[in-house]
Amino acid sequence: MGFLRATARRLAGVVAGRWSAWVVLLVAVAVSGALVALGGKARTSNDPTGALPDSSESVQAAALARELPGGQLNPALVVYSRDGAPLDARDEAALAADAARFRPIATGEISSPILSPDRRAALLAVPLPADAGPEATADTVDRLRAITRDGLPAGLTAQVSGGAGFRADVASAFDGANVTLLLVTVAVVAVLLIVSYRSPWLWLVPLAVVGTADVVANALIAVVSRAVDLPIDPSTTGIVDVLVFGAGTNYALLLIARYREELRRREDRRDALCRALTSAGPAVAASATTVVLSLLTLTAAVLRNDRAIGVAGAVGIGTAALYGLLVLPAALAVCGRGLFWPFVPRPGQPDPTRTGGWARVGALVARRPRAVLAGALVVLAVLAAGLTDARLGLSKTEQFRVQAESIDGLRTLSRHFPAGSADPVVVVARADAEPALLTAITGTPGVADARPAGRTAGLVGVDVVLDAEPDSGASYDTVRELRERVHAVPGAGAKVGGTVAANLDTRDAAVRDLRVVVPLILGVVLLVLLVLLRAVVAPLVLVATVVGTFFAALGAGTFLFTHVLGYAALDTSVPLLSFLFLVALGVDYNIFLATRAREEAAGEGTRRGIRTALAVTGGVITSAGILLAAVFAVLGVLPLVTLTEIGVIVGLGVLLDTLLVRTLLVPAIVLLLGRCFWWPGALSRRTDPTPADAALAVAAADRAGAPG
Numbered sequence: 001m002g003f004l005r006a007t008a009r010r011l012a013g014v015v016a017g018r019w020s021a022w023v024v025l026l027v028a029v030a031v032s033g034a035l036v037a038l039g040g041k042a043r044t045s046n047d048p049t050g051a052l053p054d055s056s057e058s059v060q061a062a063a064l065a066r067e068l069p070g071g072q073l074n075p076a077l078v079v080y081s082r083d084g085a086p087l088d089a090r091d092e093a094a095l096a097a098d099a100a101r102f103r104p105i106a107t108g109e110i111s112s113p114i115l116s117p118d119r120r121a122a123l124l125a126v127p128l129p130a131d132a133g134p135e136a137t138a139d140t141v142d143r144l145r146a147i148t149r150d151g152l153p154a155g156l157t158a159q160v161s162g163g164a165g166f167r168a169d170v171a172s173a174f175d176g177a178n179v180t181l182l183l184v185t186v187a188v189v190a191v192l193l194i195v196s197y198r199s200p201w202l203w204l205v206p207l208a209v210v211g212t213a214d215v216v217a218n219a220l221i222a223v224v225s226r227a228v229d230l231p232i233d234p235s236t237t238g239i240v241d242v243l244v245f246g247a248g249t250n251y252a253l254l255l256i257a258r259y260r261e262e263l264r265r266r267e268d269r270r271d272a273l274c275r276a277l278t279s280a281g282p283a284v285a286a287s288a289t290t291v292v293l294s295l296l297t298l299t300a301a302v303l304r305n306d307r308a309i310g311v312a313g314a315v316g317i318g319t320a321a322l323y324g325l326l327v328l329p330a331a332l333a334v335c336g337r338g339l340f341w342p343f344v345p346r347p348g349q350p351d352p353t354r355t356g357g358w359a360r361v362g363a364l365v366a367r368r369p370r371a372v373l374a375g376a377l378v379v380l381a382v383l384a385a386g387l388t389d390a391r392l393g394l395s396k397t398e399q400f401r402v403q404a405e406s407i408d409g410l411r412t413l414s415r416h417f418p419a420g421s422a423d424p425v426v427v428v429a430r431a432d433a434e435p436a437l438l439t440a441i442t443g444t445p446g447v448a449d450a451r452p453a454g455r456t457a458g459l460v461g462v463d464v465v466l467d468a469e470p471d472s473g474a475s476y477d478t479v480r481e482l483r484e485r486v487h488a489v490p491g492a493g494a495k496v497g498g499t500v501a502a503n504l505d506t507r508d509a510a511v512r513d514l515r516v517v518v519p520l521i522l523g524v525v526l527l528v529l530l531v532l533l534r535a536v537v538a539p540l541v542l543v544a545t546v547v548g549t550f551f552a553a554l555g556a557g558t559f560l561f562t563h564v565l566g567y568a569a570l571d572t573s574v575p576l577l578s579f580l581f582l583v584a585l586g587v588d589y590n591i592f593l594a595t596r597a598r599e600e601a602a603g604e605g606t607r608r609g610i611r612t613a614l615a616v617t618g619g620v621i622t623s624a625g626i627l628l629a630a631v632f633a634v635l636g637v638l639p640l641v642t643l644t645e646i647g648v649i650v651g652l653g654v655l656l657d658t659l660l661v662r663t664l665l666v667p668a669i670v671l672l673l674g675r676c677f678w679w680p681g682a683l684s685r686r687t688d689p690t691p692a693d694a695a696l697a698v699a700a701a702d703r704a705g706a707p708g
Contacts, residue, residue: 015277015326018270021333028327032216039219042232051305056505057483061497064428066130068454068461073108074130074137076144077162077422079409080113081121082155090153095122098158101147102126105140121416128164134171141168145405161409161422163499166396169404173639174234181238181637185245186211188634192627196253202339205331206252213323214244217316224315225308236308238638239577239646240316246631247291247585248320250624251284252328254592257620259332263345269337277329282532283595287588288321290528294584297520301513303506306573358618361663362611369668376665380548380656386555389562391569393507394641395471396423396499398568402639410470418448420466425479426453426498427462433492434460440485446478466500476504510572514579521580522547525587533594535681541669542590543583545661550582553653561645571642578646582653585628589621589662597670601683610670618663625658 015024052059080087080095095113102110108127115122128140141160148158160168186207193203217240225232258280262272295317298310337344365372397407413422429437434452441450441464449465464482468474479501486494522543529539554575561567596617601609632654635647670677678684 015273015329015333021330024326024330025334028212028323028330032212035216035223036219039222040226042222042225042237051303052502052505052509053302053304056502056509057495058497058502058505061426061428061495061501064459064495065426065461065497067459068428068456073127074132074163074167076126076128076141076160076164077409077413078102078124078126078144078148079121079159079161079412080124081157081159081412081416083157084120085155086119087115087122087156091156092122094152094156095124097151098148099124102144105143116416118416121412123413123417123421125162126164134167137164138168138171141165159405159409159412161406161413163423165406165409166404169400169406173400173402173404181634182214182241184634184637185241185631188630189245189249189627192623192630193249196623196627197256197340198343199340201341202256205335205339206249206256206328209323209328209331210245210248210252210320212327213248213320214241214316216323217244217319220315220319221312224311228311230308230311231304232308232312233305235638235640235643236305236312238635238643239309240312242631242635242647243313243581244316244320246628247288247317247588248324249627249631250588251288251321251324253620253624253627254284255280255324255328256332257617260340260345261616263337263340263347264349265347267347270333273329273333277325279599281325283592284321284325286528286532286595287591288317288324290525290587290591291317291584292321293524293528294521294580297517297524298580300520301517301576302509303513303573306513306517306576309577356615356619358663359611359615361618362614362667365614365664365667366607366611366671369671372664373668373672376660376668377548379660380552383552383656384548384555386557386559387551390554390558391562392511392572392575393471393503394567394569394571395469395503398471399571399641400639401636401641401644414469418465418467419469420448420464420475420500423470423499424463424465425482425496425500427464427482427486427494427496428459429462429486429489429492429494431455431458431460433489433494436489437462437486437492437494440489441482444478444482444485446474446481464498470500471503475500476507479504507572510576514576517576518579521583525583529587529591529594532591533598533678533681535678535684537673537679537684538594538677541673541677542587542594542666545665545669546583546586546590546657549586549653549657549661550579552656553582553649554578556652557645557649560648567641567645570645573642574645574649578649578653581632581646581650582657585650586653586657586661589625589657590666592621593617593662593666598678598683601678605686606675606677606683607671610667614663614667621662622658625654625662629654629658 015021054060078098080091082091092113099110099113102124106126107129110127111125113122113124126144128137132140141164144160148160152158189210190203190207193207197203218237221232221240224230255276259273259276262275263269266272266275292314295310295313298306301307301310332339397410400407410422427437427441434455437460438450441447441462446467447464448467450462453461453463455461466475466478468478479496483496486492486496525546526539526543529542530536533539558570561570593613597606597610597613599609600612604612629651632647632650635643638644675684675686
């Protein structure tokens with residue numbers, strides 16, 4: 001902490017200087033422009049199994065399948081139906097006509113239409129290139145849909161589905177969605193800043209700084225993604241925007257609140273800014289370091305999407321912290337005291353934070369700390385009980401919040417064809433083992449059909465249709481059993497892949513990542529708190545409260561999703577990412593509170609220090625928490641259930657942390673533990689001073705900090 005304070009003091013002398021502040025701003029503008037010019041586009045990936053490690057069986061099966069005839073194809077499945085009525089001769093003629101019109105678009109031969117056993121639906125597979133980008137695939141699927149809308153008999157409907165249709169719908173859903181997300185995020189931040197500052201222009205300064213940091217962060221992420229061959233998808237970009245705006249604005253709120261506090265004590269605004277940056281800067285730096293290191297623990301994940309979020313998020317948070325500690329103070333120094341108009345802080349004005357509502361909350365907790373502690377723990381336990389019926393894993397049909405034609409097509413297929421026919425499992429093995437392989441496949445419980453799908457001199461592929469609905473628990477059980485049986489075929493070297501197998505591998509990898517990364521996150525957060533607070537008990541308590549908040553938020557979110565919003569389950573990536581964001585960002589508020597409590601405890605003692613810290617930080621931390629929760633809730637603008645779930649869980653967790661844990665639970669624990677909270681640090685060996693001695697110490701500190 002001493003090193004951070006010394007660094008902050010030297011930094012404050014630069015960014016708060018009369019001329020050096022202008023230099024910092026001009027350099028920041030020039031560097032920002034250069035970085036944005038270098039940014040360009042981030043690397044993307046079209047591989048459906050690209051998120052999985054190379055050791056996954058579905059990835060190995062996909063690599064072998066590409067060697068087969070048709071292995072480089074990603075078919076669009078056009079599903080025809082007549083609202084439950086049987087198809088007639090005119091309908092079959094229309095299908096043949098569509099097949100002829102699809103031929104100029106298709107990459108390969110279009111097979112004859114396949115009628116369902118009940119003759120109430122038909123399926124036409126249109127082969128498309130598997131290596132086409134999202135935009136090219138979306139354009140091709142749009143052409144197919146335009147053809148099917150033209151000339152069908154009355155009452156006959158056509159839906160373009162399959163892998164190509166799903167990829168096109170994902171691309172279309174995100175078309176403009178990130179721009180909408182960014183605009184809504186900016187609007188939410190602007191409104192909350194105006195409400196917090198009650199000034200017609202003060203809010204513009206932090207918003208401009210954070211907005212610039214976000215643009216620069218996205219440019220840096222694009223450079224990093226190309227340099228280390230790390231694909232960045234649109235959902236990652238949306239998450240990073242939310243992280244930068246949420247964390248960056250929190251840092252600005254904390255610094256400006258401390259600056260306003262110092263302006264009420266000092267005539268020289270530059271001296272006040274130096275004092276504010278010296279005091280708040282270490283907390284901001286420690287907070288940002290915690291979040292960056294926590295995000296980087298995702299590099300230990302095997303899922304590449306999680307690693308991308310970790311690296312991109314770390315770049316974003318690091319950029320937001322640099323702009324908050326360098327550019328924002330320089331902008332405040334240039335703008336002057338009038339920036340706070342009409343509520344301009346002046347020396348000698350009373351500090352309302354020490355006697356306001358949060359001071360009364362502190363007094364309430366101090367009167368009955370045991371009752372407050374018990375009540376807070378009961379609330380967290382009740383909310384966590386929502387996890388009792390939690391289910392992990394969304395099927396393809398459950399991933400969109402908005403209507404998608406590809407999903408509607410899959411549902412039509414499942415009503416009239418065997419459930420797994422729309423997305424068969426693919427088995428690839430040596431060609432000379434084909435008879436034994438087919439025997440093993442057809443003898444597996446849960447397999448509805450198996451047919452060879454292509455062969456070379458050395459390999460054979462088999463499409464396996466399952467009885468169970470894709471991505472259901474029964475389908476995963478069948479895939480596991482199928483793998484055991486084909487692996488047992490001597491000399492086959494069989495690999496089981498396809499979308500269902502890839503989703504099973506993804507779920508297993510997500511569970512593995514959860515077990516590996518969560519302890520790393522806790523270790524990073526605990527280590528930072530140990531160094532920052534120079535104590536053992538305090539970090540353990542703070543980490544325990546944040547973990548409790550996570551389980552309460554996860555339980556409340558699960559109950560909301562399943563019983564109110566009607567979502568089938570939590571997506572596989574939701575628990576890990578929610579834990580990361582909640583623990584890393586949630587501990588921020590405890591860092592802000594604990595560092596201020598430690599500062600006050602040196603003069604007032606631990607029990608009075610925590611009450612003072614709660615009083616002076618309550619308003620700004622509550623504002624920051626509400627803002628961060630609102631920003632994460634904006635993820636609901638994006639069309640995927642996964643992002644909505646992350647946004648809601650993190651938003652709930654931040655509100656719990658801000659309004660319950662940091663406000664009531666932590667102060668109650670500190671009041672009960674007293675100076676033992678700082679064990680084994682120096683503060684744990686100091687007796688709390690009497691109220692009179694504490695008042696003298698505070699007065700002496702104020703005189704020492706006054707301009708001379």
